[in-house]
Amino acid sequence: MKYKMEKPKLHLLLADDDIDDCDFFKEATDEISDACNLSIVHNGVELMNFLSSENADLPNLIFLDLNMPRKSGMECLAEIKSSDQLSQIPIIIYSTSLDHTVVSELYQMGALHYIQKPAEFSSIKTVIEKALLLFNANVTPTCSREHFIIQP
Amino acid sequence: MMPFKSIYYSERFLKIIFGFSLFMVLVMGGIAYKHIRQLSRSTADVQHNYEVHLELEKLLSALKDAESGKRGFIISRDSTFLEPLLLSSLELDKNMEHLKFLTKDNPEQQKNIAELKAKIVKSLDIFKKTLDLAATDNLNSPEFIAGFREGRQTMNSVRFKIIEMTTHESDVLGTSKEKSSKNISNTPMLLYYVLILSLLILLLTYLQNSKNLKVLKEKNELLETFKKSTTQSEIISKHGNWIWHIEENTFEYSDNLYRLLGEEPQSFEANLANYMDFVHPDDVDKLTEQVNKMMENEDLPFIHYRIIQKNGSIKHFKAYGKLLIDSDGHKKILGTTADITDEIENYRLIEKRNLELERSNKELSSFNYVASHDLQEPLRKIQTFLSRLEEKEQDHLSNNGKVYIERIKSSSTRMRSLIDDLLQFSRTNRSEEALEDSNINILLETAKHDLVEIISDKRARISSDFIPSMKVIPFQIKQLFLNLMSNSLKYSRELTAPVITITYSQTKASDLPKIKYSKHNLYHTITVKDNGIGFDQDYAEKIFILFNRLHNKNEYSGTGIGLSICKKIVENHNGYITAEGDINNGSIFTIYLPLS
Numbered sequence A: 001m002k003y004k005m006e007k008p009k010l011h012l013l014l015a016d017d018d019i020d021d022c023d024f025f026k027e028a029t030d031e032i033s034d035a036c037n038l039s040i041v042h043n044g045v046e047l048m049n050f051l052s053s054e055n056a057d058l059p060n061l062i063f064l065d066l067n068m069p070r071k072s073g074m075e076c077l078a079e080i081k082s083s084d085q086l087s088q089i090p091i092i093i094y095s096t097s098l099d100h101t102v103v104s105e106l107y108q109m110g111a112l113h114y115i116q117k118p119a120e121f122s123s124i125k126t127v128i129e130k131a132l133l134l135f136n137a138n139v140t141p142t143c144s145r146e147h148f149i150i151q152p
Numbered sequence B: 001m002m003p004f005k006s007i008y009y010s011e012r013f014l015k016i017i018f019g020f021s022l023f024m025v026l027v028m029g030g031i032a033y034k035h036i037r038q039l040s041r042s043t044a045d046v047q048h049n050y051e052v053h054l055e056l057e058k059l060l061s062a063l064k065d066a067e068s069g070k071r072g073f074i075i076s077r078d079s080t081f082l083e084p085l086l087l088s089s090l091e092l093d094k095n096m097e098h099l100k101f102l103t104k105d106n107p108e109q110q111k112n113i114a115e116l117k118a119k120i121v122k123s124l125d126i127f128k129k130t131l132d133l134a135a136t137d138n139l140n141s142p143e144f145i146a147g148f149r150e151g152r153q154t155m156n157s158v159r160f161k162i163i164e165m166t167t168h169e170s171d172v173l174g175t176s177k178e179k180s181s182k183n184i185s186n187t188p189m190l191l192y193y194v195l196i197l198s199l200l201i202l203l204l205t206y207l208q209n210s211k212n213l214k215v216l217k218e219k220n221e222l223l224e225t226f227k228k229s230t231t232q233s234e235i236i237s238k239h240g241n242w243i244w245h246i247e248e249n250t251f252e253y254s255d256n257l258y259r260l261l262g263e264e265p266q267s268f269e270a271n272l273a274n275y276m277d278f279v280h281p282d283d284v285d286k287l288t289e290q291v292n293k294m295m296e297n298e299d300l301p302f303i304h305y306r307i308i309q310k311n312g313s314i315k316h317f318k319a320y321g322k323l324l325i326d327s328d329g330h331k332k333i334l335g336t337t338a339d340i341t342d343e344i345e346n347y348r349l350i351e352k353r354n355l356e357l358e359r360s361n362k363e364l365s366s367f368n369y370v371a372s373h374d375l376q377e378p379l380r381k382i383q384t385f386l387s388r389l390e391e392k393e394q395d396h397l398s399n400n401g402k403v404y405i406e407r408i409k410s411s412s413t414r415m416r417s418l419i420d421d422l423l424q425f426s427r428t429n430r431s432e433e434a435l436e437d438s439n440i441n442i443l444l445e446t447a448k449h450d451l452v453e454i455i456s457d458k459r460a461r462i463s464s465d466f467i468p469s470m471k472v473i474p475f476q477i478k479q480l481f482l483n484l485m486s487n488s489l490k491y492s493r494e495l496t497a498p499v500i501t502i503t504y505s506q507t508k509a510s511d512l513p514k515i516k517y518s519k520h521n522l523y524h525t526i527t528v529k530d531n532g533i534g535f536d537q538d539y540a541e542k543i544f545i546l547f548n549r550l551h552n553k554n555e556y557s558g559t560g561i562g563l564s565i566c567k568k569i570v571e572n573h574n575g576y577i578t579a580e581g582d583i584n585n586g587s588i589f590t591i592y593l594p595l596s
Helices: A019-032 A044-052 A073-081 A100-109 A121-137 B002-076 B079-102 B107-135 B142-236 B255-260 B272-276 B281-297 B341-392 B399-427 B440-450 B452-458 B474-490 B562-572
Strands: A010-015 A036-041 A061-064 A091-095 A113-116 B239-245 B250-253 B300-308 B314-325 B331-339 B436-438 B461-464 B470-472 B499-508 B522-530 B576-582 B586-594
Touching (some): A010 A019, A010 A044, A019 A121, A019 B341, A044 A073, A061 A073, A061 A121, A073 A100, A100 A113, A121 B341, B002 B142, B079 B107, B107 B142, B239 B255, B250 B272, B272 B281, B341 B399, B436 B440, B440 B452, B440 B461, B452 B474, B470 B474, B474 B499, B474 B522, B474 B562, B474 B586, B562 B576
Parallel strands (some): A010 A061, A091 A113, B461 B499
Antiparallel strands (some): B239 B250, B300 B314, B436 B470, B499 B522, B522 B586, B576 B586
């Protein structure tokens, strides 16, 4: 993907406790484009602190892992969606598992998309690219249930 | 019931017979009394008649005495001959009075007596006159002769009168005798008939009674048998019976009720207070309340309470009562008390086991989750690192290294699909999802869509009938189609383009193979037929068992879970799945789902 230089850099925030996955994600975003600015937090509490700090640089898009210590992804999602300042930030779930009921619940809670962490590095790149594309295409990010899950 | 009814009727019959017999006896007594009265009256009549006769005879004889005395005096002039005359005049008065008294009921005789008396008085007057004449020796005077003649005439008329009276009296006796003798001659005959009738009635009563007795005996034996079987069933089913006579407020307890309380049969008086002694202190209030209600409403709904036996063991009782009004109108409540301790203990055991099962199910599902989810994560990372290694370090690897990486990759891919399938299997549960009306055709299309790559790779052709909508768990049915079709695609013959035919029909439950009992009458029948490698029919059952595979891993990339998932899904929908295989010709999978 190519982004025009005059466009401000896209601020992505990844919340994932797994160091390896964070590294893969960073490498993938680096390889996709230099137009992204990636911040990483390692658990739910850290995420909420990041978002609620005073002069917070609020992200354009949050990638949220579900299974995290201290505060789970689902709790974070609920908290963000109930906050006036934060509820507009689109959230893409980025998780190892793919449980039908959990996916449905997350959709109801207002997550924008769901990505099951791929095994192939190239697939990681593909899903992130797709997610960014969908995000750019949608000025007001909403999504139907059948396109909720992004496949690599 | 019928013989009892007949007894009931015969009781009425007997009452009627008894009343009739009583009436007959009274009638017989009355008739006998009447006839004896009549007999005694006619005897009295004869007696009376005789007395009247006697009196008349006396009268006549007194007159005769007087007459003959008079004649004697006239002839002999001896005044001693006059004595009977004097006496007889006194006697005559007495006789007359007596006669009058005797015939006071007979007006004709009274009249005769009056006439007779006049005649006697006249005759006595003539006596006196003739005597006076005789005393003055005027025997030859015409007066005396006339007097004497007149005396004779009067005497004759008296005699005649007396004869007339005697005849009259005899006539009266004769008619009454005739009348009574007619009556009396009928009496023995009548009594005899009545006796015969009474005997007949008696015989009839005896026959009826003996018939009733026979029925009663049979019923008694039946009752005895019932009683024994009740006692037996009481012991076996651990229940006791009791009767509460409402009006007398008395109780009857069956032997087994005592045994249920841990006591010897009939070892204490059957009443409420004695029973309450056994009731568990915590349940006394509850039971008392119910019993009071029972006394008010004359009904006892099912109640549950505990008792404590003297040896200290606690038993759970359940009681029920129902009002019965017997044929005499007496009200009683028939109650049954059952010892449900075993039931309760079993229930508790089941409850405990259920809890254990629930716990172990929870453990199992969390184990499943951990096994599939947490194992997935490191595996995924292995794969990601492998892909990084291949991509970035390709040039630094020897040929051997590249081969090893390939092997690691295929192993991890296989492990991945195993874990995915296992996860799928453990997630295929009924409770998780509600059934919803779904368009099965759309679900089938979605499943096809998931397989679009392999379908085009293998140039497969898939045709399907229209399938009506059903109440199903949508994602599971999609998974079912997905698994069956991918199965068909996976086990296709080399160099032959797979053809999958999906057809729909309906089957009656009675035509279903292997199903003996079914709640449903009609089944949706979906068959998935392919032209693949097929299988030996001997394995038709085995292929649905978890991890069962008919082929080597190297030949076909199956995990042995896909068909197990299919079976689980179909069973979640109360359906059945069967498989038919024909080696090198293909296989047919048939799904039966109940048509609600």
